[in-house]
Amino acid sequence: MGDLEAKLSELRAAIDAADDEILDLIRKRARLAGQVGEAKQNKGNVPFYVPSREASIIRRLLSRNTNAAESSHETKIPDEAIHGIYREIIGACLALEHPMTIAYLGPEGTFSHTAATRQFGATPKYLPCSSLELVFDEVEAGRATYGVVPVENAFEGAVTPTLDLFADMERDVFICAEVQLSIHHHLFTYAESLDDIEVVISHPQPLGQCRNWLASHLPNAQLMESSSTMRAAQIVDEARVSESGALDWKKCAVIGPYSIVDKSELSLVQRNIEDFHDNTTRFFVIGQHDSPASGEDKTSLVMSIKDEPGALHNLMTSFAGRGIGLTRIESRPSKKKLWEYVFFADVQGHRDDVAVTDAIDEIQSKPGGFIKVLGSYPVSKPL
Numbered sequence: 001m002g003d004l005e006a007k008l009s010e011l012r013a014a015i016d017a018a019d020d021e022i023l024d025l026i027r028k029r030a031r032l033a034g035q036v037g038e039a040k041q042n043k044g045n046v047p048f049y050v051p052s053r054e055a056s057i058i059r060r061l062l063s064r065n066t067n068a069a070e071s072s073h074e075t076k077i078p079d080e081a082i083h084g085i086y087r088e089i090i091g092a093c094l095a096l097e098h099p100m101t102i103a104y105l106g107p108e109g110t111f112s113h114t115a116a117t118r119q120f121g122a123t124p125k126y127l128p129c130s131s132l133e134l135v136f137d138e139v140e141a142g143r144a145t146y147g148v149v150p151v152e153n154a155f156e157g158a159v160t161p162t163l164d165l166f167a168d169m170e171r172d173v174f175i176c177a178e179v180q181l182s183i184h185h186h187l188f189t190y191a192e193s194l195d196d197i198e199v200v201i202s203h204p205q206p207l208g209q210c211r212n213w214l215a216s217h218l219p220n221a222q223l224m225e226s227s228s229t230m231r232a233a234q235i236v237d238e239a240r241v242s243e244s245g246a247l248d249w250k251k252c253a254v255i256g257p258y259s260i261v262d263k264s265e266l267s268l269v270q271r272n273i274e275d276f277h278d279n280t281t282r283f284f285v286i287g288q289h290d291s292p293a294s295g296e297d298k299t300s301l302v303m304s305i306k307d308e309p310g311a312l313h314n315l316m317t318s319f320a321g322r323g324i325g326l327t328r329i330e331s332r333p334s335k336k337k338l339w340e341y342v343f344f345a346d347v348q349g350h351r352d353d354v355a356v357t358d359a360i361d362e363i364q365s366k367p368g369g370f371i372k373v374l375g376s377y378p379v380s381k382p383l
């Protein structure tokens with residue numbers, strides 16, 4: 001055996017021993033989480049999923065990892081890796097405590113699916129839904145334990161169908177976590193060259209997020225909207241199989257995630273066509289409860305006030321006067337009266353914080369004031 005082989009086999013034996021220890025510790029962790037689950041079960045009506053606790057665990061480990069790298073002068077294990085490893089471990093422990101079904105805008109492979117698996121790992125059962133409305137329905141009916149829905153893109157703005165579902169006062173779901181996902185779009189087609197592409201199909205958000213690229217590379221292509229990116233790939237594949245002629249599949253292209261390569265024979269012809277390379281979409285995890293405070297939280301609200309000059313300013317003073325920062329404000333038509341609006345706001349802090357509670361109470365007491373707390377949840381970082 002050469003020197004290299006001898007060295008490698010010694011190191012690999014040490015890695016095997018380390019892996020054994022890691023596995024034993026994961027098993028120990030799962031047993032402890034199982035005991036937490038039993039305690040909750042005995043108490044009844046206590047959520048198994050606690051986003052604030054998960055956020056605290058991950059924040060603590062990220063800072064421990066940074067400190068360990070600094071004090072040992074070793075290369076730091078990237079935050080994304082620590083995050084991914086622990087999300088997977090915690091997700092497995094959670095699913096052992098209680099079976100989880102996670103609804104998302106499908107089919108499999110959409111960005112919503114990726115956001116869901118980033119949050120809950122590979123262990124739960126995933127339930128693809130053909131519309132955002134169905135994701136809400138599944139959660140409300142209890143057929144899904146949680147749902148994952150896109151809420152806004154950093155460059156394209158609000159996912160308005162999601163906001164409209166939250167604005168529906170008949171809906172009874174809470175936001176319990178947020179997930180921020182880096183988004184890269186790719187172009188897929190059966191066409192021989194870009195010159196042959198006449199139709200580009202995707203969800204309206206990716207079409208908007210690639211607007212400049214499309215204008216300069218496919219200026220004459222017709223843009224066709226689909227319910228999701230993966231559905232766009234299915235539409236072209238269905239046209240290819242049926243040869244119905246309704247859609248000339250050889251002249252179509254699709255914009256979507258890399259996962260299309262696993263689900264379709266479409267060729268990936270152009271990578272990273274998003275207009276902004278730090279393109280990020282924010283998703284909400286919805287469920288039948290929100291999250292306890294984690295120490296660094298946001299609260300999402302939907303509100304309205306009497307329609308008069310300065311109405312929005314009047315709403316804002318309740319927060320600003322208490323030093324509560326706003327991280328997002330969005331308006332949507334109320335759909336009750338012409339030119340009347342509801343406002344969506346994300347504010348810093350938890351709904352149990354005195355300042356936030358006071359601001360909410362104050363808005364409620366203003367003439368025509370209405371406010372619904374959609375949920376408080378831990379602040380997340382883009383991944």
Ligand SMILES: O=C(O)C(=O)C[C@]1(C(=O)O)C=C[C@@H](O)C=C1
Nearest residue numbers: 033036048049050053090093094
């Ligand atoms: O601490 C809890 O309440 C648990 O249920 C344990 C645990 C974990 O694995 O650490 C699992 C799921 C929860 O979402 C949070 C944490």
